[in-house]
Amino acid sequence: MIPVESAPDEEASLPKANGQVLSLPDSKPYDVGGVRFVPFDPLNSTIDDEFAEFRRHSLSGSLIDQASIGPTLTDKALASFKTVSISWRDIRVSVQTQTGGVLPCTKKVELKPILRGVTGCAQPGRMLAIMGGSGAGKSTLLTLLAGRMPAGEYEISGELLVNGHGRHLNTFRRITGFVEQEDRMFAELTVREQLEISARCRLPASMPLEQKMRRVDQVIYELGLSKVADTKVGSFESRGISGGERKRVSIGIELVTNPPLLLLDEPTSGLDSFHAQAVMLTMLRLAREGRTIIATIHQPRSQIFQMFDDLLLLSEGYQVYLGSAKEMVGYFSQLGYPCPAYYNPADFALDLISLSTHSKMLEEQTRDRIAYLEASFSRHRKEKEAKLDEPLDDAMVVKPKETPRLLSFLTCIGERKYSARWVEQFVILLRRSWDLMLRDRANVLARFLQILVYALVLGLIWMNTGRNSSDERAVVGILFYLIVNQSFGAAFSIVFTYPMERSIVLRERTSRTYQVSAYFLAKSLTELPLLIVLVLLYSCITYWMVGLEPQASTFFTFVVILTLTAHAAESITLLASTSAKSPKTAASFAAIMIVLSLLFAGFFIGPNAMPVWLSWIRFVSFLSYAFAALMTNQFGSLPSSNSDTSPMQLFDVNSFGVGGNIGFLIMLDIAYRSIAYVGLLLNKQRFQKSL
């Protein structure tokens, strides 16, 4: 274990010479923060023996008896592996694209190839870089290797093995850390909090909390985040940690579970060269501890390029190189493309394999060159393919050496689908939701201000109206306005909450951090105390200023009805927002539902005057029960001067009484929330089931 208390700071932890951060030597032992690292012997595979390597690692990446495992990895078999090698062969991916006009009959569906036969392998203790120009297919390949290809859109073929076996995608995803290009996390949480949530939810329930926290400390140290551990991550609006630190937090969220295979999509994008180098150095260190690291990367500087062990080059979906990163320049030189002196090999490779569209002539030239490079690589591959069927002798089997720092992988992965128990997930999420709500102080203050303004303006406009018994119609208008006001206030306060969290929640759900039910309940309960306080404040001002029925029991019943109305409005909004993909769509859906509830509440049009085929809407309109409950509460016990013109008669208020209407209101509220929960459950990322 790394002595966390005496952890050196981030810069001190990087190997240096003359003040310059250096790339780590490939195979020599090195010191980091007083700890001696003994890296794996690099396997020094070259393009010439690529297939021998591919074969060896497919069969020997695991340290267990291969014969005891079936063709597809089960959880139990997987847990026996200490390291993971992944190999793929002739991967082809195409996507269906639509061209043509707006009308369905004028549209043409075409199959666009993205990857056209890609082969490779990634081995423990090594870092593989996938490079290529923009649109070459890097992210597609990485996403496919991570087992996260979106369902429906893509056609995929090829072979993919994990430690020599077909993979079970759900299990595979659990042992894989996938760091996306975009950093999706809560701006208001600190670095430590982000990692703690990941550790507490994703490490096994049997692991003591102290050990989980030690793991968080260790990751913070490993990623050089000690100085910013208690700083908020921040966002575009509120400055927090730097871009490089953000990227490392994203990596840390995946790293706390100690995955043996880490895939990173453009981990250096948007970073300055110093931070890019620091991030990649961290990756190299993690690789040398025995992990398998695969990263897509765009135009790395030469120091970063030197850190790669293996390289896979893609051009327009074609594979033009696979092998040792160091051998790449020699390989292209043999093909007649020497790298100029003092040139960054990464720049050289990208210039060589990129399609230029500046002029027709250049495009033709570069296309021919790419075709030649692809054909050369293909020839090379076919020569070696025959060797794959030859039996391997024992001497060829490579077993990674255990280093003092080699972590015991997969001990961190629990046997259950979700590592933490439901109650624990719920408590963690409740705490997070609560913190997020309170830390968004501007929003809480705005909600208080909004309630005060609404209540005071309303009270001033209709001051003492209720005390003037001849003005019963005006009181009805006020009662209806109160519930409409509460409904829209509550709806707009939460309409953006879920859509704004959606991308983070989707990421967390994909990595099986928690169950949706724990998240949903935690989120629902967090809103409740603030809602009650706000309704109470609103009622205290309006009720007495307007001069409604002065008994205490009527007042408290009024508060209960208004609270339930606001809660039901929140539920219907949640229903709209969990089914929508963007805040704008959520707001439109919520507005439609609340306006329909309002139109059929019985204020504008009585039940008998409603068109028969539409009148069913009043039964699912929460405002119709809220309005009837408020009317009965206000007028139910009052002797009317003229029963024909009493407000209860005029508005055809139902005879369920206050209790009955409150009961229906609660039932509708529960129904809306339940549908919202189902919407949330279904609104998830879906992945291809094959490969």
Ligand SMILES: Nc1ncnc2c1ncn2[C@@H]1O[C@H](COP(=O)(O)OP(=O)(O)OP(=O)(O)O)[C@@H](O)[C@H]1O
């Ligand atoms: N769902 C899709 N629909 C249409 N085209 C797609 C789809 N997915 C990928 N592509 C296309 O496939 C090609 C490869 O995309 P990919 O994102 O893998 O490239 P990349 O090498 O990662 O590029 P960059 O470095 O710019 O991110 C691109 O031309 C992209 O437009």
